[in-house]
Amino acid sequence: MSSSRRPPALVTEEEREIVARQLGRPPRGLHAIAARDANGEPTVVQTWPRLENGTPFPTLYYLTSPPLVSNVSTLEAEGLMREMTERLSQDPELAEQYRRAHESYLAERDALEPLGTQVTAGGMPGRVKCLHVHLAHALAKGPGVNPFGDEVVDLIAQRWPEHRYLLNR
DSSP: OOGGGOOOOBOOHHHHHHHHHHHTSOOSSEEEEEEEOTTSOEEEEEEOSBOTTSOBOOOOEEEOOHHHHHHHHHHHHTTHHHHHHHHHHHOHHHHHHHHHHHHHHHHHHHHHOOOSOOOOSTTTTTOOOOHHHHHHHHHHHOTTSOHHHHHHHHHHHHHOGGGHHHHOO
């Protein structure tokens, strides 16, 4: 679906301003608010599969909460993605759960606008390359959909309990 034929975004102007403040720039391809913190502030947005100029943008869920972005960046810097990727090759059940997360993500994105690619986001299904995407996916869809996103939710709740309200679980 071309951006000129899209239905209107499911975001108010006030929400758009909040997301712009969180990101430090205007949001691109904004479609909907996918998750909120306990106070009702956006933490994850859903984006269109193509940006306004037609460029493919396979990241359906985008983390916007600055404290959560910071927490996840810390986990990434500590090497968590490498450890998670290693576990994929050692745990067939985990690999299957991750493959299902990939398929779910792909189906949901393609329901909005097919991109004609099997590329989703965050390295799915073969590796883990962006914990921000996995946390965003887990917050948007709830527990049990993305195993690595669920792990990140739990890690943040344990290490940064002051940010539990941002996870709204």
